[in-house]
Amino acid sequence: MTALELPVPAAAAAPRRRRPGLRMLRSGQVRWGIALIVLMLALALIGRFTTPYDPTRTIAAPFARPGDGLLLGADYLGRDVLSRVMAGGINLAWMAPSAAIASLVLGAAVGIVSAYFGGATDAVLMRLMDVLLAFPALLFTLLFVSVIGPSPWLLVTLVTIGLMPGVARVIRGAALPLVQREFVRWSRAVGVPTGYILTREILPNLVSPLMVEFGMRLMWSVGTLASISFIGYGIQPPESDWGLMVSENRNGLAAQPWAVVAPVICIVLFTIGGNLIAEGAARVVARTEGVK
Amino acid sequence: MAGIQVQDLRVTLADGSRLVDDVSLSVEPGRVLGVVGESGSGKSTLSLALLGYARPGAAITGGSVRIGDDDILSLPPRALRQARGSRIAYVPQDPAMALNPVLSIRTQLEEMLTGGKQARRDRIREVLAAVDLPGDDAFLARSAGHLSGGQKQRVGIAMAIVARPDVLVLDEPTTGLDVTTQAKVLELVAQLCRADQMAAIYISHDVAVIADVADDVAVMYAGQLVETGAAGPTVTDPAHPYTRALLASVPDSRVRLQLQAIPGRAPQPAPPWDGCRFADRCALATDSCRRATPALTALAADPARQVRCVRRDELDVVPRARVIAPEHPIDEAAASIPVLDVSALTAGYGGRQVLFDVDVRVHAGECVAIVGESGSGKSTLSQCVAGLQERTGGSVRLDGEELAPAAQRRPRAARHGVQYVFQNPYASLNPRATVGEGIGVPLRSFAHLGGKVRRKRVIELLDRVELPAQAAERYPSELSGGQRQRAAIARALACDPRLLICDEVTSALDVSVQAAVVELLRGLLDDGLSMLFVTHNFAVVRSLADTVAVLNRGEVVEHGSVRRVLDAPAHEYTERLLADVLDVPVAAA
Numbered sequence: 004m005t006a007l008e009l010p011v012p013a014a015a016a017a018p019r020r021r022r023p024g025l026r027m028l029r030s031g032q033v034r035w036g037i038a039l040i041v042l043m044l045a046l047a048l049i050g051r052f053t054t055p056y057d058p059t060r061t062i063a064a065p066f067a068r069p070g071d072g073l074l075l076g077a078d079y080l081g082r083d084v085l086s087r088v089m090a091g092g093i094n095l096a097w098m099a100p101s102a103a104i105a106s107l108v109l110g111a112a113v114g115i116v117s118a119y120f121g122g123a124t125d126a127v128l129m130r131l132m133d134v135l136l137a138f139p140a141l142l143f144t145l146l147f148v149s150v151i152g153p154s155p156w157l158l159v160t161l162v163t164i165g166l167m168p169g170v171a172r173v174i175r176g177a178a179l180p181l182v183q184r185e186f187v188r189w190s191r192a193v194g195v196p197t198g199y200i201l202t203r204e205i206l207p208n209l210v211s212p213l214m215v216e217f218g219m220r221l222m223w224s225v226g227t228l229a230s231i232s233f234i235g236y237g238i239q240p241p242e243s244d245w246g247l248m249v250s251e252n253r254n255g256l257a258a259q260p261w262a263v264v265a266p267v268i269c270i271v272l273f274t275i276g277g278n279l280i281a282e283g284a285a286r287v288v289a290r291t292e293g294v295k
Numbered sequence: 296m297a298g299i300q301v302q303d304l305r306v307t308l309a310d311g312s313r314l315v316d317d318v319s320l321s322v323e324p325g326r327v328l329g330v331v332g333e334s335g336s337g338k339s340t341l342s343l344a345l346l347g348y349a350r351p352g353a354a355i356t357g358g359s360v361r362i363g364d365d366d367i368l369s370l371p372p373r374a375l376r377q378a379r380g381s382r383i384a385y386v387p388q389d390p391a392m393a394l395n396p397v398l399s400i401r402t403q404l405e406e407m408l409t410g411g412k413q414a415r416r417d418r419i420r421e422v423l424a425a426v427d428l429p430g431d432d433a434f435l436a437r438s439a440g441h442l443s444g445g446q447k448q449r450v451g452i453a454m455a456i457v458a459r460p461d462v463l464v465l466d467e468p469t470t471g472l473d474v475t476t477q478a479k480v481l482e483l484v485a486q487l488c489r490a491d492q493m494a495a496i497y498i499s500h501d502v503a504v505i506a507d508v509a510d511d512v513a514v515m516y517a518g519q520l521v522e523t524g525a526a527g528p529t530v531t532d533p534a535h536p537y538t539r540a541l542l543a544s545v546p547d548s549r550v551r552l553q554l555q556a557i558p559g560r561a562p563q564p565a566p567p568w569d570g571c572r573f574a575d576r577c578a579l580a581t582d583s584c585r586r587a588t589p590a591l592t593a594l595a596a597d598p599a600r601q602v603r604c605v606r607r608d609e610l611d612v613v614p615r616a617r618v619i620a621p622e623h624p625i626d627e628a629a630a631s632i633p634v635l636d637v638s639a640l641t642a643g644y645g646g647r648q649v650l651f652d653v654d655v656r657v658h659a660g661e662c663v664a665i666v667g668e669s670g671s672g673k674s675t676l677s678q679c680v681a682g683l684q685e686r687t688g689g690s691v692r693l694d695g696e697e698l699a700p701a702a703q704r705r706p707r708a709a710r711h712g713v714q715y716v717f718q719n720p721y722a723s724l725n726p727r728a729t730v731g732e733g734i735g736v737p738l739r740s741f742a743h744l745g746g747k748v749r750r751k752r753v754i755e756l757l758d759r760v761e762l763p764a765q766a767a768e769r770y771p772s773e774l775s776g777g778q779r780q781r782a783a784i785a786r787a788l789a790c791d792p793r794l795l796i797c798d799e800v801t802s803a804l805d806v807s808v809q810a811a812v813v814e815l816l817r818g819l820l821d822d823g824l825s826m827l828f829v830t831h832n833f834a835v836v837r838s839l840a841d842t843v844a845v846l847n848r849g850e851v852v853e854h855g856s857v858r859r860v861l862d863a864p865a866h867e868y869t870e871r872l873l874a875d876v877l878d879v880p881v882a883a884a
Contacts, residue, residue: 185717186725186733192683192702193790194710195740207727 032283039276047096050089066259091243102162110170118178132168140165218281297363304358312564322494329509384455390447396440445476503877524600531882544810546834556811640689667846714787718799720779731767777808
């Protein structure tokens with residue numbers, strides 16, 4: 004009989020046996036984005052344990068310019084800006100990714116369930132998401148924080164809730180055509196357990212849009228958390244935080260710009276990292292979908 | 296009038312892989328050259344290269360395309376643009392994509408023409424009359440979106456010929472049309488070429504279509520022409536081993552043939568290597584075939600035919616191999632209860648009724664074919680049986696047990712008992728799971744087989760569908776279409792079905808691969824499986840099925856044994872369909 008042989012990979016085409024979802028990591032943009040974020044996380048983590056000076060002690064004149072061993076000068080209370088920048092990242096560093104990942108997990112769950120079951124489930128879940136979307140995320144967060152008081156976990160929860168509906172919408176859109184694909188219809192007809200279909204057949208096919216969403220939502224949560232901190236509902240003085248630093252030192256912008264610019268650069272690099280991941284992932288998606 | 300002469304045309308990728316490898320051919324005015332090849336043979340790339348175009352990533356790196364005194368490939372861009380359409384014109388596979396759906400037919404035809412308004416109008420009327428379309432103002436004002444598939448293809452041809460080109464290139468213009476429309480388009484092409492003394496190059500995967508429309512044939516494999524010659528002898532007495540193998544895989548609506556698949560898989564585009572491109576799949580290959588690169592050389596017995604094979608003169612020119620498949624006995628009396636009993640089935644979508652009181656019965660070990668044109672409701676019928684779509688009335692019984700309309704409401708035994716294999720092998724397997732994981736799903740979820748036992752069973756199933764054990768570790772994207780379809784069948788078999796529903800399972804596949812799948816299904820029938828085989832292809836029905844039901848607009852118009860229905864159709868609709876079915880001619884005995 005004619006046992007069809009599998010193609011022998013030619014010497015030129017080295018056997019790339021990578022799981023299809025991981026080809027994202029071959030994109031230069033995604034790699035740069037991940038590198039930036041790892042760099043910022045590392046800076047924040049080091050600052051958590053060691054800084055050149057005590058970030059809460061006054062050691063120089065207010066708004067002292069860089070020099071005299073203070074690489075970035077001093078802030079409005081005469082504290083070392085470099086030390087405060089290093090110490091002030093840790094909150095954003097754990098809160099932003101936590102909120103991004105949590106919103107991704109919840110949003111993906113809602114989106115997939117909505118697309119898979121359709122009908123009333125879909126309608127109820129999506130209207131619920133619409134209600135959440137209708138609140139401006141920042142106002143929504145401020146409302147709760149002003150009532151309950153600023154606690155990091157509350158902030159993460161609120162940012163997560165603010166970001167989740169967007170993820171749910173995108174993932175539902177990406178899952179809808181998958182639900183109609185033959186392999187899913189077959190599994191449903193035959194009676195493969197729903198949990199298996201959702202997690203093993205649909206979810207792995209959403210890796211690409213999830214990567215895009217992760218980058219986007221990370222960017223957003225950095226922005227939201229920094230804004231909240233700037234307004235003063237985040238970390239309370241004398242602790243240090245990037246958003247707070249911008250707010251505290253903005254009066255001295257002309258005299259000692261580094262006290263504002265340094266935390267801003269940190270926030271910007273963090274955001275760009277997320278942006279690069281989203282952009283690179285989206286390009287990989289566009290390229291591979293085009294080939295199919 | 297000039298005809299076309301192509302010399303050593305070469306299209307390469309950036310890495311030096313040749314998609315079209317030194318193709319030379321020529322067509323005299325008034326003649327049709329048919330280029331046959333399977334997917335990946337480079338035939339579409341060739342057709343575009345004739346117009347001086349290569350898709351992004353590929354480039355025309357050598358050769359010439361002469362029409363009269365001009366070499367299309369060395370024309371400056373502006374002259375090349377003018378030559379396209381006026382010297383050499385192109386009819387694409389899908390006219391729906393080529394026509395702008397919002398522009399009127401008149402606007403689209405006029406774009407091709409120069410000269411005064413009245414002259415242009417006259418020419419348009421003339422051309423529309425030639426392609427058998429009305430030329431009145433009402434028709435000209437219609438937009439392409441309001442035409443049927445056959446009409447669109449006629450407009451596509453009209454657009455190609457309106458500027459009186461010397462050469463017409465047609466790339467699979469009838470793929471996707473039903474047989475009746477196809478017959479009309481083919482007749483039109485042949486007649487236009489003769490009348491206007493155009494040279495036509497007709498590209499198709501379908502040997503029967505080429506045999507019907509072409510005067511000469513060129514067989515393409517892995518970017519090269521492997522055999523050229525007059526259509527008649529090339530098709531009836533193929534010389535190149537690939538042509539022989541290809542023809543042995545083609546089913547015939549007149550005879551119940553056993554189909555011979557070509558083993559292996561066509562090579563991927565690669566930089567040139569020594570030896571015959573077909574040697575690895577060739578039953579007649581010797582060591583010399585792998586060392587020496589054969590050239591396209593005249594056959595000693597018939598110098599008008601050229602063959603690219605080192606053994607061309609050693610091998611006897613024999614008529615095309617045809618093996619008759621044995622009839623498949625069905626013991627209707629033994630099984631008084633049919634495996635599947637569909638009666639008075641009705642179904643529809645959103646208020647529109649698609650099926651009207653359909654009755655179908657499948658006995659144990661029987662293969663019942665449901666044949667119909669697109670829109671006849673044949674897929675709706677099979678999906679209602681499988682419970683993928685809910686029927687609105689009638690009953691479906693499996694082994695005498697009534698089945699609920701929706702699969703979700705059926706007992707597990709019934710859900711496993713009816714297995715569905717989809718048309719599109721690219722969508723029927725999870726792209727993010729290995730083939731082994733995919734086939735293992737039912738084994739794990741229902742039979743609760745653990746790791747080792749499950750793997751063993753997966754390998755048994757792969758073996759049953761003639762896939763090697765290492766296929767279990769591959770992702771679907773690493774398999775060919777035919778291999779994926781086998782994997783989908785293996786997954787269906789993992790449920791131990793009573794009835795296998797095959798929905799156009801071979802229509803997305805090349806003939807040489809279709810042959811393997813058809814023979815695999817024949818083996819499953821011999822093992823006692825029952826089958827509902829949905830198709831539009833009468834030749835495959837003849838080759839495989841025992842009984843056939845012809846579906847037209849949601850009604851079964853004729854039902855009976857394949858032999859009876861195909862040899863002596865009783866209903867006028869069946870008769871008309873069969874009259875337009877094309878088969879590869881056979882040498883007179």
